[in-house]
Amino acid sequence: xxxxxxxxxxxTRFTLKQRLQRYAVFVACALxxxxxxxxxxxxxxxxxDAPSQMGDLFGRMIPPDPSNLGAIxxxxxxxxxIATIATAFAVILSLPVAWLAAQNTTPNRATLWIGRFxxxxxxxxxxxxxxxxxxxxxxxxxxxxxxxxxxxxxxxxGKLLGEAIEEIDKRPVEALEATGASRLKVIAYAIVPxxxxxxxxxxxLRWDINLRESTVLGLVGAGGIGIILxxxxxxxxxxEAATVLLAILGLVILGEIVSAWLRRRIL
Numbered sequence: 304x305x306x307x308x309x310x311x312x313x314x315t316r317f318t319l320k321q322r323l324q325r326y327a328v329f330v331a332c333a334l335x336x337x338x339x340x341x342x343x344x345x346x347x348x349x350x351x352d353a354p355s356q357m358g359d360l361f362g363r364m365i366p367p368d369p370s371n372l373g374a375i376x377x378x379x380x381x382x383x384x385i386a387t388i389a390t391a392f393a394v395i396l397s398l399p400v401a402w403l404a405a406q407n408t409t410p411n412r413a414t415l416w417i418g419r420f421x422x423x424x425x426x427x428x429x430x431x432x433x434x435x436x437x438x439x440x441x442x443x444x445x446x447x448x449x450x451x452x453x454x455x456x457x458x459x460x461g462k463l464l465g466e467a468i469e470e471i472d473k474r475p476v477e478a479l480e481a482t483g484a485s486r487l488k489v490i491a492y493a494i495v496p497x498x499x500x501x502x503x504x505x506x507x508l509r510w511d512i513n514l515r516e517s518t519v520l521g522l523v524g525a526g527g528i529g530i531i532l533x534x535x536x537x538x539x540x541x542x543e544a545a546t547v548l549l550a551i552l553g554l555v556i557l558g559e560i561v562s563a564w565l566r567r568r569i570l
Contacts, residue, residue, distance in 0.1 A: 364545035371543055375531055375550050381445060382527040382554065385520065386513040389449045393456030394506050400457060401464035408468055408494070422465070425458025430516045434525040445526035452513050452520070460509050467501035468494065503569045507562050514558040518551045528554075 317325065403409050403418030433451035441447045475493040484492075521529025528551060535544040 360541065363541040366542065367545040367549060368540070368542035369546055371531070372546065375528070375547055378521075378528050378531055379550055379554055382517045382520075383514065385445055385448045385452060385527055386510060386517040389452035389517075390456060390506065390510040390513050392449070393453045393509065394460055394502075396453070397457045397461035397464060400461040401468060404461060404465040405468035407471075407473075418461075418465070422458045422462045425454055425456075426462065427458075428455070430455045431519065431523060434520050434523045438524045443524035443526075448517065448520040448525035448527055451525055452517060455516070456509050456513060459512075460505050463505045464498065464502060467498050467505075471497040500570060504566070507565050507569070511558050511562040515555055518554070 400418050400421050403414045404422055405418075406415060409415040409418060430451055433454050434447060437447040437450045437454075441450065471494060475497070476489055479489045479493050517527050519527075519529045521527040521531070522533050524530070528547060532544060532547045532551075535541070535547060
């Protein structure tokens with residue numbers, strides 16, 4: 304005996320009204336994408352010619368030129384230093400911001416919005432924009448790169464730490480407060496131990512991200528391997544550009560290995 308024999312209709316996941324609504328959403332999305340494509344000036348001849356141009360460019364990059372490898376490795380180490388120093392400063396500065404941005408630790412409503420404003424401001428501006436700004440302030444070099452990466456990282460680290468603080472178990476905090484413990488002891492013994500795993504995980508993740516972002520800072524004069532890459536591209540030295548790209552790839556892979564090792568050792 305089936306449902307139809309009992310007088311019931313065949314089961315369907317969506318009603319007719321729901322299906323029509325879903326189709327309407329799909330059509331609206333397709334129209335929005337079509338409008339977006341039609342509103343930008345795309346030279347389609349260049350798009351269709353892109354595969355052959357890419358093949359020609361890659362052909363000029365082979366074989367890579369290692370004659371400037373020493374300078375490339377020195378600047379690559381500078382890139383690592385930019386990422387590491389910027390991450391260290393960002394983590395330190397993000398702690399009070401995260402404290403202000405968490406609802407269960409902020410002193411009042413005004414400080415809550417001040418903390419969240421800092422986090423949103425930091426995350427809403429791309430690293431390259433920060434780098435352009437600080438190159439204008441500090442001049443070209445690694446200082447501008449470090450400050451740019453640091454300002455970008457504060458919002459990322461602070462937001463995740465703030466959310467971790469808001470999600471802590473309140474019972475240890477209430478227990479210590481009931482015994483008359485000071486605010487400092489409540490923080491040290493009830494909040495910090497719960498947040499430490501997130502703190503280390505977020506710090507390692509942000510260092511890994513900053514390692515990648517530091518490779519392009521030189522394109523705007525903020526130090527790092529991007530300076531040599533930009534010079535190779537400007538002079539059409541594609542074989543040296545290939546060497547730089549391979550060095551960046553190796554750095555990113557090494558960063559992944561180091562990050563994974565740190566997570567296993569610390570977390």
